[in-house]
Amino acid sequence: MTSKSEVEKHYASEGITARVLTALRNVNGPNVPITPDTLAPIDHFHGKGVIATEELAAVLQPRASGHLLDIGCGIGGPARWIAAKYGCRVTGVDLTLEFCEAARELNSLTGLTDRVEILHGSALSLPLVDDSFDRAYSQAALMNISDKGGVFREAFRVLRPGGLLALSLAGAGTAGEPRYPLPWATTTATSFLATPDEIRGDLLATGFEIVFVRDAAAASAAALAPVLKQLETEGLPPLGEHVVTGENAKEWRINWVRSTAEGRLSMIEALARKPA
Numbered sequence: 001m002t003s004k005s006e007v008e009k010h011y012a013s014e015g016i017t018a019r020v021l022t023a024l025r026n027v028n029g030p031n032v033p034i035t036p037d038t039l040a041p042i043d044h045f046h047g048k049g050v051i052a053t054e055e056l057a058a059v060l061q062p063r064a065s066g067h068l069l070d071i072g073c074g075i076g077g078p079a080r081w082i083a084a085k086y087g088c089r090v091t092g093v094d095l096t097l098e099f100c101e102a103a104r105e106l107n108s109l110t111g112l113t114d115r116v117e118i119l120h121g122s123a124l125s126l127p128l129v130d131d132s133f134d135r136a137y138s139q140a141a142l143m144n145i146s147d148k149g150g151v152f153r154e155a156f157r158v159l160r161p162g163g164l165l166a167l168s169l170a171g172a173g174t175a176g177e178p179r180y181p182l183p184w185a186t187t188t189a190t191s192f193l194a195t196p197d198e199i200r201g202d203l204l205a206t207g208f209e210i211v212f213v214r215d216a217a218a219a220s221a222a223a224l225a226p227v228l229k230q231l232e233t234e235g236l237p238p239l240g241e242h243v244v245t246g247e248n249a250k251e252w253r254i255n256w257v258r259s260t261a262e263g264r265l266s267m268i269e270a271l272a273r274k275p276a
């Protein structure tokens with residue numbers, strides 16, 4: 001057995017699926033159907049919830065016959081939601097074993113095992129063969145990885161020629177260091193923030209063509225202002241990422257929204273293409 005990295009220790013906990021189901025049934029009743037939509041308030045772990053997954057998928061336009069890769073898939077909410085909505089297959093890879101186990105259990109409960117596969121592994125060494133995916137995406141995972149070029153080289157390797165890579169991640173801002181702890185890291189030891197220009201440079205150096213790289217921090221901060229107010233006045237809602245990560249999520253989310261509004265974090269969105 002290998003020891004856990006600091007990143008895995010940040011995310012890992014026992015009994016995730018049981019907590020998710022208990023929270024869902026407490027709020028929606030014992031007979032609530034377990035679907036990608038009913039799970040969505042809990043299992044999209046990137047701050048902006050299912051709306052962000054919807055926006056990312058709209059950029060990728062998955063085909064029903066397509067096969068997508070989710071790099072850093074968490075407990076699989078985005079992968080299940082995209083597979084259910086577009087009828088495609090999704091393979092998710094994640095470093096945190098407990099997240100992979102919960103993702104597989106939730107795949108089974110939602111009846112999506114045949115279309116959503118979860119692999120335990122690192123984005124820097126994908127357990128996948130070359131030229132095997134039409135599309136790839138990574139949401140809110142690259143902040144934990146310093147060697148972003150290494151992730152892009154692996155994504156490039158497993159994408160078919162003409163394949164697309166979509167990214168959404170928090171990045172460095174222009175107004176100094178963000179406030180820690182944050183949802184992905186309690187200190188700078190496991191937080192590696194790049195600027196939009198650095199992401200562009202790493203993608204180009206890998207061989208990708210850039211469709212766009214943009215900073216959506218201003219729009220995010222505006223959209224998240226009501227979330228901050230709710231957190232400060234009413235606390236955490238009954239359903240949210242904290243069901244997975246614990247009550248610390250309140251402080252983490254407040255710091256994330258404030259740091260974004262203060263220009264201490266950017267919100268990088270990118271779309272790149274492996275040349276045909």
Ligand SMILES: C[S@@+](CC[C@H](N)C(=O)[O-])C[C@H]1O[C@@H](n2cnc3c(N)ncnc32)[C@H](O)[C@@H]1O
Pocket residue numbers: 007008011043044045046071072073074075076077078093094095096099121122123124138139140141142144145183184
């Ligand atoms: C904030 S969560 C986002 C999860 C998911 N993308 C979502 O949006 O719901 C970040 C995820 O990245 C994963 N991660 C961090 N470093 C990784 C690496 N080197 N390889 C694969 N996954 C990694 C973590 O285990 C965690 O599940």
